[in-house]
Amino acid sequence: MAIQRGAHLVFPPDPLSFRSWGTPCPWTLIPGSCSRTSDRSGDIFSLYVFHKPLIVLNGYNVIKEAIVKNADVFSDRPHSFLTDFILKGKGVVGTSGDLWHEQRRFALNALPRVWSGKNHHGGKNTRGNCTWRTWLRLLLICSLGASETTSTTIRWALVYFLNYPDVQDRCFQEILENVGQSRRPSMKDRTNLPYVEATILETLRYADIAPIAVPHSVAQDVQFRGYTFPQGVTVILNLDSVLQDTDVWGDPQNFRPDRFLDDAGKIQKREEFIPFSLGSGRQSLATPHMYKTCA
Template identity: 30%
Template sequence: MTGISTMLLDIFQYFNIEYMIVLFKDNVDVTTGLVFVACLGIWWLMRKPRGTPPGPIFTLPILGDMLSLKGESDLRVIARQLRKEYGDICSVYFGSKLFIFLNSYEVIKEAMVKNGDIFSNRPSLFWTDLVTQRKGIVMSDGQSWKEQRKFALETLREFGFGRTILEDKIHEEIEHFVEVIRQENGRHFDMCRLSQKGVSNIISSMIYGKRFEYDDPVFNVFLDKSESLLLAITHGSVLSVFPFLRFVPGDLFKYQSVLNDLDFIKDNIILPSIKDHLKNFDENHVDDYISSYIREMKKVSKTGQPSYLNEDQLVSAILDLFIAGTETTSTTILWTILYFLHHPNIQAKCYKEIQDVVGSGRLPSMKDKPSLPYVEAVILEVLRKANIIMTGLPHAVSEDTMFHGYLFPKDAIIIPNADAVLTDSKIWRDADVFRPERFIDSNGQVIKRDEMIPFSTGRRVCLGESLAKMELFLFVTTLVQRFEFKPVDVDNLPTLQGVVGITHAPVKYQVRAVPR
């Protein structure tokens, strides 16, 4: 056997490639040897790192496993297919990026809660790095994230999280919201932008210390640009895998559009407000997020201690609070109304419960929540079935980690797949059916399920979960109390097929709100 042949045989034996060893022993001529070298090179490029969770076998250079996914772009569908074939922990390459899916509640809890100190990092992704610059609350890491989140939690609690002062702000906005709907006089209209305005104004009152009129041009431009920003990121999602495509002429993947929208929001809305707060700052009158942040910056500056509290971080935090706080809650309200159109009996049952407990003379309040279990069950079922955040925000490990016998590389994108939990028929039985009663026990009380994780779980659980739950309860109960929602055409109901983007949103639809 030649020297080359001997070397090749040694290589095959080292990697324990038995079928190649057998074939090679019978084909030792140089030509065959070169063929085997080529085969080995292709195999080497296509192989996954040893120990990573199971997934598609042949990973191609550059493309990764994308050919085996048959053009599917919905991450939920991809994860469902992978789970069916490879189990609760599986992996797939999108381009050169390794995605690892955690597909059961038990696995997610073990990673995000029991091992939260390891699994609480954020991975580097093109769009999130571009938009947030890894600053702010949602996509930052390490000490920066800890400092921003700690400040945000303390400040939002100070301004009313979990207290009646916040409920009063929500009630104030709901009154404006209801009046705009009443002016439609039962005519059909699109609630999409209206729901965004109502929810965004609650965030505005907390961040800026004021609300906007619904016809305010600055407010409307901000909402337009925010929506455009999210749509552009969705349209250009391929850049998350192949970022070099942003240089293709013509802004085909909306890279420049995102930059333009981002710059407009910062330069025309956020930065002017920060400058105005700095100019008129009075430490004895701190009544919104920006002024509280400025006070803390000045306090830290006097100590001379290093800190991540600065103006750039504040800009990113404001973006996080506005976009995350507006998009998710307003979308959930739209899903709720849509399910009412498809299930008028459920809407009628909610109305009866509200009438029995609250009546028509006052607004529902958080004190009524324990007495309105069916309404709460409906909201929980909407959160479960609509699954606004879909697979959840990506995580990363702080270092190469062994978990359940698999290697989780530091640079892997880890998906704690909420969809796998919220649609699991073993947990929810008839998971595909919209059935609020699944959250009501035999005594008529709301069932609290650990597996109900629409806001994620662990250290990275949604910062605004308590605010979102309060908003949803107060908006839904008041809307049902004041209006009966009807379809424009009873024989042609709006589709329940959602649109997959940054969030899972319903297709825009028209509705009639008939005053009670």
């Protein structure tokens, strides 16, 4: 459905419990309870934080329609203490529009070089509206975020290895057969280690380490799926509602790496696999580094 402007204003429903709480910390509520709330209130509903409304999007189809098909409308970032005072409106988390696209291009080009140990020369010290300090801050934030994501994934993988020794044995045997013990694995080995990669993907899905994406916003009043999204409202993408969706995964409560393998034992892409976010360019910058480190 195309987004319409200037239509009748209808705000998404808010479960009475959330409105009455006015909770200052909804992030712990959203992953589990909001996924259950969507069963009663639909895939789009609101909640209040300090009496300020947030709109929560649930389910793959709704999130994709907003963030991919209508990316130009939902690509803004909301104003917050993090974006305005800590990040000072800079970085891929705190920017919108052309500045975000410029900083994303830099991050995508620079981070692989950093992780591979190659030198990166940015050329000019100033590009567009960004000074070299901005680029340094961006590189630091992205690197720290990717490193934290990788380390958290490894910790959860170790937990699952203890609980699922058969998965650990299969990963170990695959590495022995294709890499051996005399050298470290590299990205070149990736195609020969499908079960290892499937285990990493299942760890990201099952652990749900980022149950909600970085908040989005809209630059003006818009109508989406019959509801009004006021200008500047914070929009929350409940990724947990996708990663734990029974209709998508069948048995999401089970840790089963084989769900990411086809009949030939090769990695099969699942478009509903969105452990960090969804949309052109907002996929995780950490994934290649994570594969190399975990393997």
